[in-house]
Amino acid sequence: MAPNPKAGNTKSRILDATAELFMRYGYTGTGLKQIVADANAPFGSLYHHFPGGKQELGVEVIHRSGAMYLELVMGVVDAAPDPVSGVRDCFSGAAEVLRATDYADACPIETIALEVASSNEPLREATAQVFESWIVGASARFRAAGVDEQTGRALAIMLITLLEGAFVLCRASRTTEALEAAGETAATIVDAALRGCAT
Amino acid sequence: MAPNPKAGNTKSRILDATAELFMRYGYTGTGLKQIVADANAPFGSLYHHFPGGKQELGVEVIHRSGAMYLELVMGVVDAAPDPVSGVRDCFSGAAEVLRATDYADACPIETIALEVASSNEPLREATAQVFESWIVGASARFRAAGVDEQTGRALAIMLITLLEGAFVLCRASRTTEALEAAGETAATIVDAALRGCAT
DNA sequence: GGCCAACTAGATAGATCGCTCTAGCGGTAG
DNA sequence: CTACCGCTAGAGCGATCTATCTAGTTGGCC
Numbered sequence: 540m541a542p543n544p545k546a547g548n549t550k551s552r553i554l555d556a557t558a559e560l561f562m563r564y565g566y567t568g569t570g571l572k573q574i575v576a577d578a579n580a581p582f583g584s585l586y587h588h589f590p591g592g593k594q595e596l597g598v599e600v601i602h603r604s605g606a607m608y609l610e611l612v613m614g615v616v617d618a619a620p621d622p623v624s625g626v627r628d629c630f631s632g633a634a635e636v637l638r639a640t641d642y643a644d645a646c647p648i649e650t651i652a653l654e655v656a657s658s659n660e661p662l663r664e665a666t667a668q669v670f671e672s673w674i675v676g677a678s679a680r681f682r683a684a685g686v687d688e689q690t691g692r693a694l695a696i697m698l699i700t701l702l703e704g705a706f707v708l709c710r711a712s713r714t715t716e717a718l719e720a721a722g723e724t725a726a727t728i729v730d731a732a733l734r735g736c737a738t
Numbered sequence: 739m740a741p742n743p744k745a746g747n748t749k750s751r752i753l754d755a756t757a758e759l760f761m762r763y764g765y766t767g768t769g770l771k772q773i774v775a776d777a778n779a780p781f782g783s784l785y786h787h788f789p790g791g792k793q794e795l796g797v798e799v800i801h802r803s804g805a806m807y808l809e810l811v812m813g814v815v816d817a818a819p820d821p822v823s824g825v826r827d828c829f830s831g832a833a834e835v836l837r838a839t840d841y842a843d844a845c846p847i848e849t850i851a852l853e854v855a856s857s858n859e860p861l862r863e864a865t866a867q868v869f870e871s872w873i874v875g876a877s878a879r880f881r882a883a884g885v886d887e888q889t890g891r892a893l894a895i896m897l898i899t900l901l902e903g904a905f906v907l908c909r910a911s912r913t914t915e916a917l918e919a920a921g922e923t924a925a926t927i928v929d930a931a932l933r934g935c936a937t
Numbered sequence: 938g939g940c941c942a943a944c945t946a947g948a949t950a951g952a953t954c955g956c957t958c959t960a961g962c963g964g965t966a967g
Numbered sequence: 968c969t970a971c972c973g974c975t976a977g978a979g980c981g982a983t984c985t986a987t988c989t990a991g992t993t994g995g996c997c
Contacts (some may be wrong), residue, residue: 565815
């Protein structure tokens with residue numbers, strides 16, 4: 540199946556390096572030269588694995604990072620004793636990561652989403668698909684907890700909105716004040732929704 | 739005082755064009771050539787008015803756009819009969835603008851803030867100052883309405899967080915779903931804070 | 938061994954980037 | 968009128984960007 544045992548190694552190194560660079564410097568702010576340098580990959584390999592160039596690489600990174608981030612967050616939620624503290628853990632965990640990485644590692648696709656929203660339709664579509672998958676994933680959990688469909692979806696959107704919005708303020712100010720406030724609000728509205736359906 | 743009656747005209751045209759381009763395509767995504775083209779200004783004028791180049795222009799645009807946006811939002815709030823409906827008007831107004839501009843005109847500095855947070859310290863500082871001025875401006879209003887200092891600041895941060903977060907989702911998805919949900923949540927938490935202090 | 942496909946490796950093209958430079962225009966002052 | 972100054976005007980610089988192109992290497996299969 541794998542003609543070359545090293546096959547896929549270079550490709551995934553490129554994807555990893557690209558994901559990190561995009562998260563920190565954005566799509567237009569990241570050069571292909573820098574990507575192959577960080578990935579320890581030759582320039583030619585990039586266009587071998589991604590014939591569509593930077594845009595194809597971008598689409599793949601968006602989907603991959605989006606899926607990984609969803610998995611990460613769901614893991615945190617599942618590890619918590621209840622949904623409310625699970626949500627709280629997500630926000631405090633995000634704050635911790637932010638502090639530990641000098642306020643660089645926040646949402647892997649937020650910066651790209653804003654950059655390409657009005658300039659690159661394929662990439663915009665990819666970011667929209669990722670956000671929608673997060674909304675669907677989160678609202679499925681709420682539905683399982685007894686929240687009705689509409690409320691669950693609105694709740695999921697609010698959590699993502701709070702997280703993304705807080706990331707902007709935190710990265711700009713180099714504090715975690717907004718994430719802490721957002722975590723409180725998130726816990727409050729989730730608690731209210733769960734109590735509302737438990738009646 | 740003004741040796742040339744046209745003085746300042748070109749400069750403000752450059753600033754206006756830059757503000758719009760930065761809002762839509764970001765800092766790195768906007769070229770100086772495109773700026774002077776959109777501003778109908780000669781290239782030389784750009785470096786005459788902004789000797790510091792793109793970075794100096796960026797700092798000035800961030801502060802200018804930040805102040806204008808604060809004024810705009812405060813105007814909407816002041817026109818409303820009460821704080822809660824004022825907040826609601828802000829979110830629905832933002833949604834309307836977004837739809838009218840093909841999901842291009844959202845927050846004038848959000849995209850820049852994320853782009854430069856880890857790559858350009860002077861610009862990052864400028865975005866942080868703007869956000870802080872918004873927080874201070876909004877919390878002053880809440881303080882005037884009887885909310886205590888700490889609650890007012892947290893409330894202001896949450897409103898900005900909700901607005902910025904919703905902008906990300908709305909521009910990516912080309913819908914105003916997130917802004918509508920965020921507007922509801924914003925109205926709810928403002929109402930709760932006002933009721934809390936009115937007791 | 939010989940062969941093919943997958944992959945690595947990097948030089949290089951063509952366009953665009955931010956930025957610098959000099960020349961010229963128009964109004965004011967002496 | 969001449970001298971000066973704020974500003975306009977755009978050609979052009981070196982650097983960097985994305986993308987292409989050719990050559991070399993590797994490993995499995997007949």
